[in-house]
Structures are given as structure tokens and as C-alpha cells.
Amino acid sequence: MAQADWSKPAALALPKEGYFQQEKGRYGPTFPRTPACHGFTVMVKVKPGREQAVREYGKTVEAAVKGSPDVLAPLKLHYLKWVLFDVGSGLHFMYQGIFDTDFDKYVEDAIMLFNATGIQSVFTNLEGWPEDWKTNVPAVAKFFHDHHRPSFLEYGEYPYTSAEEIKKALKLKQSFSDVLDQMQ
Amino acid sequence: MSALELDDIQHFLVTRTPALAARYEFLRFPDANSGRAWLSTMLEKAGTAKSVGEQRADSRWVTLAFTWNGLRALGVDERALATFPEEFREGMAARAGVLGLTGGNAPERWVGDLTSPDLHAIAILFAKDVAERERCREEHEHFVGQCGVEVISSLDLEAIPPLEYAHEHFGYRDRLSQPAIAGTGDEPTPGSGPPIQPGEFFLGYRDETGEVPALPQPEILTRNGSYLAYFRMQEHVGRFRDFLREHGDTPEEQELVAAKLMGRWRSGAPLVLAPHADDPALGADLERNNAFDYGKMDPHGYACPVGAHVRRMNPRDTADNMQRRKMVRRGGTYGPHLPEGASEDGKERGIASFLGCASLARQFEFAMNVWANDPRFSGLENERDPIIGTHDGSYDMTFPKRPIRKKLTGLPAFTTVRGGAYFFMPGLQALRFLAAGASSAHAASA
Numbered sequence: 001m002a003q004a005d006w007s008k009p010a011a012l013a014l015p016k017e018g019y020f021q022q023e024k025g026r027y028g029p030t031f032p033r034t035p036a037c038h039g040f041t042v043m044v045k046v047k048p049g050r051e052q053a054v055r056e057y058g059k060t061v062e063a064a065v066k067g068s069p070d071v072l073a074p075l076k077l078h079y080l081k082w083v084l085f086d087v088g089s090g091l092h093f094m095y096q097g098i099f100d101t102d103f104d105k106y107v108e109d110a111i112m113l114f115n116a117t118g119i120q121s122v123f124t125n126l127e128g129w130p131e132d133w134k135t136n137v138p139a140v141a142k143f144f145h146d147h148h149r150p151s152f153l154e155y156g157e158y159p160y161t162s163a164e165e166i167k168k169a170l171k172l173k174q175s176f177s178d179v180l181d182q183m184q
Numbered sequence: 185m186s187a188l189e190l191d192d193i194q195h196f197l198v199t200r201t202p203a204l205a206a207r208y209e210f211l212r213f214p215d216a217n218s219g220r221a222w223l224s225t226m227l228e229k230a231g232t233a234k235s236v237g238e239q240r241a242d243s244r245w246v247t248l249a250f251t252w253n254g255l256r257a258l259g260v261d262e263r264a265l266a267t268f269p270e271e272f273r274e275g276m277a278a279r280a281g282v283l284g285l286t287g288g289n290a291p292e293r294w295v296g297d298l299t300s301p302d303l304h305a306i307a308i309l310f311a312k313d314v315a316e317r318e319r320c321r322e323e324h325e326h327f328v329g330q331c332g333v334e335v336i337s338s339l340d341l342e343a344i345p346p347l348e349y350a351h352e353h354f355g356y357r358d359r360l361s362q363p364a365i366a367g368t369g370d371e372p373t374p375g376s377g378p379p380i381q382p383g384e385f386f387l388g389y390r391d392e393t394g395e396v397p398a399l400p401q402p403e404i405l406t407r408n409g410s411y412l413a414y415f416r417m418q419e420h421v422g423r424f425r426d427f428l429r430e431h432g433d434t435p436e437e438q439e440l441v442a443a444k445l446m447g448r449w450r451s452g453a454p455l456v457l458a459p460h461a462d463d464p465a466l467g468a469d470l471e472r473n474n475a476f477d478y479g480k481m482d483p484h485g486y487a488c489p490v491g492a493h494v495r496r497m498n499p500r501d502t503a504d505n506m507q508r509r510k511m512v513r514r515g516g517t518y519g520p521h522l523p524e525g526a527s528e529d530g531k532e533r534g535i536a537s538f539l540g541c542a543s544l545a546r547q548f549e550f551a552m553n554v555w556a557n558d559p560r561f562s563g564l565e566n567e568r569d570p571i572i573g574t575h576d577g578s579y580d581m582t583f584p585k586r587p588i589r590k591k592l593t594g595l596p597a598f599t600t601v602r603g604g605a606y607f608f609m610p611g612l613q614a615l616r617f618l619a620a621g622a623s624s625a626h627a628a629s630a
Contacts, residue, residue: 023281024279024281024282025282025553026271026282026545026546026549026550026553027545073504074504074505100560101558101560105550105553105554105558106554108505108508108546108550109504109505112393112504112505112508115393132397132398134393134395135391135393135395135396135397135398136397136398137543137545137546138269138270138545162560162563164563165563
């Protein structure tokens, strides 16, 4: 695919399935790269009485990232958002991520991270999370696929730009700034 | 957690044998009885990891493995068959999209009828030399005829000159990086990382998660087994040499282009340790030729490009979860040697290898899907593995260089995949179980 123009904001409307043409990944269908990169929106019902445990998990991740800022790097992330909501059918958990690669490619790395950081503790509070998640990659991938709600519209202000490119640009800006400081 | 059962595991992934010739025979069992008759005798010839290690005088080494359809043909019941992983059940050809095997590499263009549902088994024969290979071929031909088993296709392999060291048709030294499996007694070479838990290669053992994954059923069939991804890849030697000449005015420049594509000089010397000139002594020294990383020693790829073959296939410290991605590779070269200076003769030559692992999806398919064929691997923009990636002339290769990088556009396909298949390589007890009719499958899976 030709390099897209990051300077032209872009929007993409998607069919109901979340993809135009089904492409098979190792563990299920893959979803296309959009102006807002890759990503998923997972919505799952929380087991009764587990709200506090899920909320406390926020602190676990905060501490993990603070202790080791690169801890989530394998996921090739831009942003993650965790939301709890109840619209009358019980408490639900929403996990929305913006990535630079399709989830299918790095699902095992995600499981490894869950194990290393304690992130899995949030999933064990959700209905349907496979008990053998640590060794059963297809079951974990299926859990995410089953609960993913594909976007019907995605928009990017700087479309198709990876987190790596953004970080490189900011580093370059910092380097120039340092050069100018040295010229004073 | 028990120790590795080396007296039950087939030797293939544990012991590297001193073979200079080989033959792969792809087989069909017209009915269960013929398959069982064949297997009953052949299993006596299959060496275990223990026996092959002990018997230095061996002159031939036999390995047996089966497709999912082959297990069915031998009588494994449907409930048990359904417990095998999806990718193995589907077979390699059905997974071509996942693997990036499209265009010239697509299964529609493969040879040897390997996409046929009638492909049931493979007999892998490694021999000390061609004469021994031929002796075994005749013996097996006679035996297959007796049992009523059909040979769908076959492939003869031979080492190419010079025979002093393993290398493939492009001239690159081979067999430099092999994982050391914990429990086999193998020590990793410096720079290769710690030994890898046996569950990454053999079913029924603890893997790198610290757990023992659930076994496909019945356990007697799958414990001590491994999956093999077979890959026959033609090497376009004339095209490769033309490319080097187009991009290098002198022999030294051409060697550097060859090294940048691979990430090692053809001698085996890694670019990270020998960035400017070849160092054949380093290339041949297993104590030194893996003693490097990328993240600290070459983060920008000035020595070894980020897209070079060996950096993609083993990104070392620049990728995560590496202990869960490694595979054991076995195989060799087929087709005639094309001497340096000789013009392309149009004959097929290449390598035909097996990648052994405990999970085809997590190990082999990941390597193909992400490392070989993801154009945006590791921050690259439009590149695929220059040696084994699928190419149609639309991908690039970047050599990072100060002050400005060098970009080669429109890389041609130096290789073409001509065939492939997924096999399950059972342990000896499992082979006996299959030869006896897989009869306890019903009880074990009930």
C-alpha cells in the first residue's frame, strides 16, 4: 500500500462486519487499517459483584506502567481506554484500543504481557474469559473476537500515522531544540 | 514435571545427523490396513532421540510424520481428530493467506500434489551419502509396493559443494542459529539466549508460560509429538547473482549487497560484528557468530538492516516473547549446484526444510505472517523478507546508512515456494498405537 498523506485528515465508513473483504488471520478474521490505525472495541459483561475488583485494576496498570514505562510496548499502542457502564442489562466493561497492527499478529505477546503485568486480573472478572487463558491462545483470541464490536466509522486527523512515526517526529523536534540551545 | 522422554521422542528435532543426502517420500494410504502394515515395519526404523544419540555408526536416519487426513486414514476417530488445532486440521494450503503465500507462491502453483487431501504421511530419510540414500530408496520402494501404499511424490536432496560446511544455493552458510532445548543436554551458543523449555517443541511438557498445555486427544497419540511445517522453496540463483551485479560494481560491493539482504556475509559472519568486511573465521566460529544483539549494538540497522532476513527471522532483543517463537529447522538442498560464473540453466534448485514446533500458529505461522511478510514489520514501510518473503516487484529493501539511507526498490522474488504441508510427528509409542489401529482412541477420548 502506498504511503498515505498524513497531512490530509480522512474518514472511512465501514460495513457492518467491520471489514470490506474477509481476510483470515491466524486466529480469526483480521480487520483493516483505517485512518485511525488498527484497533478494537471489546465489550463484555462483568461478573456480578466484581465492579470494585475491576476498578482496582486501574491502579495495577497505572503502577505497572509507572514502574516500567515500556511495559505495554509489545502491543504497538497509541491509546487504550477502559470504561465501565450499565445501560440496564448489568455492568459492562469496555476496552478500546488503538494499535498500529492487527490484534491477530500480536495476540500471544498480549497474553505474555497479561501474565507479566497482572493485567489478566481484570479479564478474570468478565463473563466468558477462558480459564486456560495462559496456554490456550485460540480461546483468548476467540474471546476478543466474540466481544469485539467493529466501528462503522473511523477518522484520523493525521491518518495512517504510526506511534513510532509520531515518536520519531517528536524526538526530531527535541533534537532540533537541543541543537538551537547549543547555538546560543 | 517429568524429564524429556528421549527414548520415545523421534530424533529429528533433537539430534542433527551427519547426512549429506536425503529423500522425502509423500505417501497415501489407500486403506487403513495398508497404512498400518507399512507403519508396523517402518516404526522399527525410526530412531529416537536417545538411540540416535548413542549409535554413532548409523548411516541412515528415518523420521515419520502424518497429516491430519493421514491420522484419520489410520483410524483415529473423529472426536479425537477434532481436538487437534485448527491450523493443523486445515493444512498448510488452506492457510496460505495467513502465511502470505499468494501470487507466485500460492498453493495453486505448487508441485508434487501436496495440497491433495490424499496426502497422508511423509517418510523422511536422511542418509550419510547418496549411495546409502539410493540403497534405502530401493528398499522402501519394494516395501511400499508390498504394503500397497502409494507414493504421491518424492524429492531427493543432496548437499552441494563445497561439502566442508552446510550452505544453500545462494552460497550462504547455513545452520548457524538453532535453539537449545532444555533437557536435551544441548548448551546454547553464546548470544543465543537461555535454553528453551521443551514444551515449545514437544507436546506434553512445560512450555515458556510455565504450564503444560492441554494435549490433543488421545494422549497416547500426541504426547512426545511435534508439528512439522514442510516448505519447499526454489532458489533463483541466476536472478540473485544478476541482482548482485546490478547493485554492486565490484565483487566486494556485490558481497556487501548479499550480506545486507541476509544480515550475514555468505561466510556466516554477522554484519553486526563485521559491518564493513567479511570475516570468514568469525563466520565459522559457533562460539562467536551468534554473540550479538540488535537493540544495543545496532539499533538503527546501520550494520544489519532491520529488514534483513536473519534480523526478521530472529529479531533477538528487538522483539518480545522470543522464547515462544523459536523453531528447530531441519532439511537440505535439492537440485544441481550452479557453479559461480555459470549462466542460469533453468533447472529447479532450492531448499526443502521442516520447521519443528509445538504450535504451528504461534511459531511457524507467526514467523511467516509477521516476520516474513508484514510490509510494516518493525517500523518498515513497504518491505518483506528479501529472501523468503512473497515478492511481486512492488516491495523495497532499505539499507540504513549515514548520511542518507540506500533504498532498493522493486525487489524481485529470489525464491518461490513450490510446496508445503503440515505434519504431526508422533513419538514411538504413538507410532505403535497407530500401527495397532488407533483402537484405544475411543476409550481415551470418551
